[in-house]
Amino acid sequence: MNRFTASAVALLAMAALVAPAGAASKGPAAGKAVHVGVIADVTGGAGVYGTPQKNAYELANDDIKSGKLDAGGANLTFDVQDAATDGAQVVNLMQKFTTDGSTAIVIGPTLSGEAFKAFPLAARANFPAMGTSTTAEGVTAIGPTIYRDALAESQVIPTTVARTHAKWKYKTAAIIYGDDNAFTKTDYDVFKRELEKAGVQVVDTETFHIKDTDFQAALTRIDSKKPDVIAIGGLFPEATKIIAQAGKLGIKAHMMGGNGLNSPEMYAVAGPAAQGVVVGAAWALAGKYPSNERFVKSYTAKYGKAPDQFAAQSYAAAEIVAYLVAHGAVTKDEMLSGLRGVRVIQTVLGPLGFDANRDVKSSPVILEIVKNGFAYFH
């Protein structure tokens, strides 16, 4: 051991003594303030999705302070602003963040429709922005500064259909989807394409509106067509009721869905009818990545319930930004070049990177609802 390494080891040992357990490293941005603007629908119709997002960023703020999330010693904060599920407020917030001179990157908004209104502002200002739940087709194509860490339905559903088809060997399917929402409409497009590709005949298609509660008329009609499998293009508030009501009507067909169904609500609400439902998703509550286990534990401790995928994808965005900051990104331009140089970052979603279209590169997980939880579908 030469003198240089010896002193380095000594320094490291001192650092370990001084810093609290799990302390952040001292990166090039140490001591600098980095402000991240977060746009989330905490109130209004999408509050059920925006609130877990807000929770995740507040947890990230705690974790950065305590050193559990490494931002290289920078004073990194996520400033969550509520857009109240109002497109006008989303746009105003995007303008505020991109012009205030202190924000380094914007994360959010919550809905794809909002993203199409707000991301063009970021793209025009050459300002980095990242979606965590805006999975509609074309969001990242808005501009070369727009990223997303959320697997789109088109990245998740093909595997879901392939895996279930291999196991269940179904010949006919029905699709039920929300026709007034970009996310659920995309579900329909992808399910239809993939089912037909697999040689499955789609015998019935039914639609509903977001926030509907009664699906019995549609399910009764689906039942009369006797499909082998029902594909649900929806989000969990509606999907739980679809599954429970199908159970009540005695419908025996297999059921499956995409990212929108990846919520603890699914087994908590839909009851026994939900068992066996297959969910293709971007993240698993039980994922064995180190930061995920810590995230699930501390989120559950802080908020009294397990996180859902909205929270996980938001926390992953926080991890990505923290990683970039730890590597020296402080300004919006540094953030942008950092994003462009990303190879692989370890997050709660697993290791992820970005492809040439700035969409996330990671693998979907196929889950099956079992009693009181999700298991991997085999």
Next chain:
Amino acid sequence: MFAQQLLNGLFLGAVYALFAVGYTLVFGVLDILNLAHAAIFTAAAFAAFSLVAAGVPLPAAFLLAAIFAGLLGILLDRVAFAPLRKRNAGTLVPLISSIGVAIIIGAVLRAVYGVDERHFTLGGLDTAPAIHLGPITFTTVELTIFLAAIALMVVLSWILRSTTLGRRIRAVADDRIAAALLGVDLEKTIAATFFIASSLGGAAGVLTGLEYNSVTLDMGGPIELKGLAVIILGGMGSITGAVIGGFILGAVETFAVAYGLSPWRDALVFGVMFVLLVARPTGLFGKRALRQA
């Protein structure tokens, strides 16, 4: 399939009707549209959820939540409508103040309960096997809800027809000034009207929460506009009109889907309503109906 769809429509229509009769009672007596009715519907469902969670037996929780909704209705009137009534502010202005109250109720519920869906602990009632009768399938919960909704509407009709209070309410609806001249205490009668109307709306909220075992902040959203359509289609303040309108709505919604028109469901609902209104410009039953109740 037809029998099952008819049953689906009836079950749906019963709750719509119950929501609408309370809505229309205020409309008939005061000539105002109360856009906070859906917020009270939601608040009552949350109240029942809390009561059941605290161990209160379900029937008692249902009753207490309805009474809570009734009291909330009286408070609503005092805060949002009474001050405007004194100033003869017309019909449009109270609409806006009721929107204000609805926003406040929603914000308070969100602060207290958060955004997550809540569920009743029904102790097995919700997992009881469905009943199969020939071509139709239903659950005990659904049947109970249907009967409860019908019973409440019968009770309302009896109150309006056969009690002193009912006669006073009808007199105020008929002609407020004449009723006052005849010695009817206007403010007391209006308070009673709000209590009855809101407790019925609250009961509809609890029943809707039970039917889908789901209580959410925006559960009143879809029913607000449809309920409005129902009461206006039914005719100014007509209880019969609201009940029939509720069942028409349930049937149109169900059969639109049953015949493969689910993407056009709401267009059909409002299309039917539009045509009926054009044919009968004062609604199906007009204002007379409440007076005769």
Next chain:
Amino acid sequence: MPGALVDFYAKHSRLIDQIGVNALLALSLSVSLQAGQLALAQAAFMGIAAYVSAILAMQAHWPLIATILAAVLVSTVVAALLALPVRRLRGVFLAIATIGFGEIVRVFANNLSITGGAEGLSGIPNDATTPVIYGSLAVVAFVLFALSRTKFALAVTLVREDEHAARGVGVDVGMVRTLSLALGGAIAGLGGALYAHASFFLTPTDFGFARMEQILVWCVIGGVTSPLGAVIGAALLSILPEVIRFLSDWREVTNGVILLLVILFAPGGLSSLWRRGAIRVR
């Protein structure tokens, strides 16, 4: 412009544009209300025009002004046609029939492929600049002012205050109602076309009942029969959510409380306040 103003505009231009568009929408409803018509289809007229102008710009590559004129023409015709079947409806019955019409339009926007359905239309040219929006508002204000000095305005007031009396003095009530609805449709269409060209993206939910409720609230808060009141109502309520942003968790409830207090304090709308003031001055 001085530097501070340039900076202010750079930070708030979107909100400033929203205020202009919202003022047009409020004016469009105000025109119907002045004729005593509680016709609540403004969101639908706005939506129809927004789609027409966006589609013409994106697919036919029409210039902005042409798409706006075409959109206004379409929404005016639709409003005039809607006036026919609803001519016997009054008050809340008219309100709910026109809301129903709005819902039907929304369902069509959701199901047609040319509108992009629920996935919406994205990438609309963003060329409705602040001068275009406020220029349009100025034109509308001028037209309304000019109209207010004509016999038509007198007829409108008569129809609102007493339809029978209006008939008695020979006013063609049906024509007045149709014209005022069509004029409202034209202004809403202008607002809708500008909305499309200021938003990058359209989706059917932009034109639903929630939007209609919003427009109605602006008008009533401003003062039902006052065009200036409608504009002020729209402006203040568009700014409000951003002004009270610092309240964070208390913002939603404060929003409701302010709405309630304003309407209780000034049931005649904000315009009634300065009218009262004016009377006192005299």
